[in-house]
Amino acid sequence: MKIRTRFAPSPTGYLHIGGARTALFNWMLARRYGGVFYLRIEDTDLKRTIPGAVENILDSLRWLGLDWDEGPDIGGPYGPYVQTERAALYQQWGHWLVDHNKAYRCFCTAEDLAQMRAAQQAARKWTGYDRRCRQLSDDESASRAAAGEPYVIRFKMPLDGQTVVPDLIRGDITIQNRQLNDEVLLKSNGLPTYHLAQVVDDHFMATSHIMRGDEWINTAPIHLNVFQAFGWPLPIFAHLPVILNPSGKGKLSKRTQAFTDDGQQVLVRVEEFQEAGYMPRAMVNFLANVGWSFGDDREIFAIEEAVARFDLAKVNPAPTQLPYSKLDWISGQHFQAMSPLELAQAVRPILEAAGFEVNVAALLAMMPAMSVRLKRLTDAIEFLRFLFEERPLSVTAVELTDKKMAQPAAVQAFRAARDFLAQVEPFTVETIQAGLYPIGEAATENGKAGPFLGRLRLAVTGQPVSPPLFESMVALGREPVVARLDEAIAILAA
Secondary structure, eight states, X not given: OOOEEEEOOOXXXXXXXXXXXXXXXXXXXXXXXXXXXXXXXOOOOGGGOOTTHHHHHHHHHHHHTOOOSBBTTTBOTTOOOBGGGGHHHHHHHHHHHHHTTSEEEEOOOHHHXXXXXXXXXXXXXXXXXXXXXXXXXHHHHHHHHXXXXXXXXXXXXXXXXXXXXXXXXXXXXXXXXXXXXXXXXXXXXXXXXHHHHHHHHHHXXXXXXXXXXXXXXXXXXXXXXXXXXXXXOOOEEEEEOOEEOTTSSSBOOOOSSOEEETTEEEOOBHHHHHHHTOOHHHHHHHHHTSSOOOSTTOOOOOHHHHHHXXXXXXXXXXXXXXXXHHHHHHHHHHHHHSOHHXXXXXXXXXXXXXXXXXXXXXXXXXXHHHTTTOSSTTHHHHHHHHHHOOOOOOOOTTTTOBTTBOHHHHXXXXXXXXXXXXXXXXXXXXXXXXXXXXXXXXXXXXXXXXXXXXXXXXXXXXXXXXXXXHHHHHHHOHHHHHHHHHHHHHHHHO
């Protein structure tokens, strides 16, 4: 069987992290077996369509590195890949079902349906369409349609027995047909509902696997019956596990923006993760772990490695928490694996977007020290601000001293450090460290350099949180370091 998977988003919102996981698994399966991954835009819900959503979805997929072989922007042999451009096909096959006694015209108005629902609720009965138009004769149905009376097309669901949906992840899903409604397939405006469009498109686009979130499980029996009514072969169904909030309390819903869950910020749109400073390689590594396991107790891997092992049958159907703390750890591991040049190239645009004029040599010098400290690229803004921001040293004399290092000793040590740094050659981490340790040891009561070096780092960077001292000095350069120490000495001696 030729593997053909698809991601079929609706432009009623931007790309949600759950949708990104679905797209990733479909992409991985196609790449694993040399198949085709295609993109289809399901835009028939015109009232809820958001301008710009399609572009956002495509940009988010590109950022994640999920390329598609066919789609609305590149075409393909099964196009068009936008559902509103396929309306004639849905109308043809919707009416085919009516002509073959598999569906019927329903002339009930919105008011009829509201009254029906109210009566059912008042009688405390099951609410759903009561199939009144299913009883119309063919002649009456045809004559009312010919007279121009508006109608929808409803599917004739089997009234007894059961439907069994074979699911590659969950096994057989069985539902009694009496629990299923006669769903609308074609609306009165000529556009299809999800049920008809999905089945027609998945057939004519030769989809081999229908892989989607488990929120669509309740539609699977409907779609299976429609496939069978057409006499078309069934694709393979696979419903991915539900994604829970990081706390495990409830499903991660399709919110429009970040929210707070048990005090933790929860990002939901792919673009929010991008803006937060995560790298695409970390994101796809993270998402691949949501419901599937690489094996060998490995959680860090390149996506190409995961593709070679991906097996849809090994996806765990159990609900899965979205461990954002794990994302930060995964992200940090990927930063550590990057070369200094590669990391500098990733960090530079973040700093420039924050308004800094970046000294490339200084940035590159900081990368070995920063690689073990970053969880997100945006962390670099506060860490490295001192390199690119001119501002007076805003600390007090108290902050530049320590209980193990009185103010007179601090003044003496800062002056000694300043004079040493003004002439030491070469100006490297090794020579700076070798010269400053003895100065720090002499300045403290217990003979340990740590208290002095900590205050020296505050004086050089002006930041309570900053990269290591010696690397910061080398990156900043001799003259700026000496100038900042002069400021610190003036504060201490005042």
